[in-house]
Amino acid sequence: MNNQQRTISRIVEYSGVGLFTGEETKLRFKPSPANTGINFIRTDIASHPKVPASVETLSGSKRLISLEKNGVGVKSIEHLMAALAGLGIDNIEIEINGNEVPAGDGSSLLFTHLLKGAGTKPLEKPKNTFYLQEELKVSDGDASIIALPYNKGLSLSYILDFNGSFLNRQCFEIEMTENNFSTQIAPARTFGLSTIIEEYKKQGWGRGVTDENSLILHEDGTITKPISMTPAKLRFPNECVRHKILDIIGDIYLTNLTLHARIVATKSGHFLNTCMAEKIFESSKKQVNN
Numbered sequence: 001m002n003n004q005q006r007t008i009s010r011i012v013e014y015s016g017v018g019l020f021t022g023e024e025t026k027l028r029f030k031p032s033p034a035n036t037g038i039n040f041i042r043t044d045i046a047s048h049p050k051v052p053a054s055v056e057t058l059s060g061s062k063r064l065i066s067l068e069k070n071g072v073g074v075k076s077i078e079h080l081m082a083a084l085a086g087l088g089i090d091n092i093e094i095e096i097n098g099n100e101v102p103a104g105d106g107s108s109l110l111f112t113h114l115l116k117g118a119g120t121k122p123l124e125k126p127k128n129t130f131y132l133q134e135e136l137k138v139s140d141g142d143a144s145i146i147a148l149p150y151n152k153g154l155s156l157s158y159i160l161d162f163n164g165s166f167l168n169r170q171c172f173e174i175e176m177t178e179n180n181f182s183t184q185i186a187p188a189r190t191f192g193l194s195t196i197i198e199e200y201k202k203q204g205w206g207r208g209v210t211d212e213n214s215l216i217l218h219e220d221g222t223i224t225k226p227i228s229m230t231p232a233k234l235r236f237p238n239e240c241v242r243h244k245i246l247d248i249i250g251d252i253y254l255t256n257l258t259l260h261a262r263i264v265a266t267k268s269g270h271f272l273n274t275c276m277a278e279k280i281f282e283s284s285k286k287q288v289n290n
């Protein structure tokens with residue numbers, strides 16, 4: 001049964017504010033048949049255009065993940081994608097009446113609870129499983145991701161290092177299982193560096209940021225809430241490195257594959273994560289063609 005594609009058992013809904021735009025959108029999650037994948041439906045546009053979540057519709061990976069098809073976009077999908085990956089959901093339709101997925105609490109916890117509450121059910125087709133056969137590497141300066149063959153599932157490790165400021169070096173490694181994802185990764189919230197606050201304000205970004213949906217790291221090592229700047233209570237002592245793994249899980253799921261590989265990441269962000277997702281996707285295509 002674990003090898004069967006999955007969808008949700010019943011319709012569930014959630015409304016909330018997008019981190020970037022500050023606009024409220026409503027999501028409606030609906031079961032989907034096998035081999036239809038993860039699809040956003042923009043219900044605020046008359047023709048209800050469909051935007052599939054895949055590396056082929058990826059349109060931006062700076063700070064957040066954006067998708068676009070025929071000029072219609074959806075952004076900030078990464079924490080929702082991580083929840084779908086974590087719960088092994090292959091097929092789902094997500095109606096959205098705007099262009100940004102709500103932030104929830106800045107982690108994948110809300111989506112994980114919501115989708116677990118909907119229940120998942122197996123479909124009649126096997127999952128699109130891919131066993132990576134070759135070593136893949138992407139890098140940008142001192143940031144890198146290596147993907148290695150590994151036949152026992154998906155293993156992820158991450159080294160977070162700001163060279164002495166903001167945080168002491170954090171390392172974390174985890175085997176991807178539904179339970180590990182739900183308890184160890186999903187609750188980890190997004191964070192930003194205090195040095196980018198001014199740029200965000202100037203550009204008008206982050207209008208939906210609240211004390212409840214993100215953390216701010218300061219150069220002296222303190223971690224505060226973003227608006228009140230009062231000390232933040234962490235959910236894990238190494239919550240930040242866990243969130244970086246959450247982002248990788250969501251970004252790599254743009255391949256729409258159940259991946260067997262060992263991912264070793266150092267200081268990577270959405271840009272490198274999606275470069276790796278594209279490489280994995282290409283590698284899977286090669287294997288199918290051989």
Ligand SMILES: [Zn+2]
Pocket residue numbers: 078079190243247
């Ligand atoms: Zn994130």
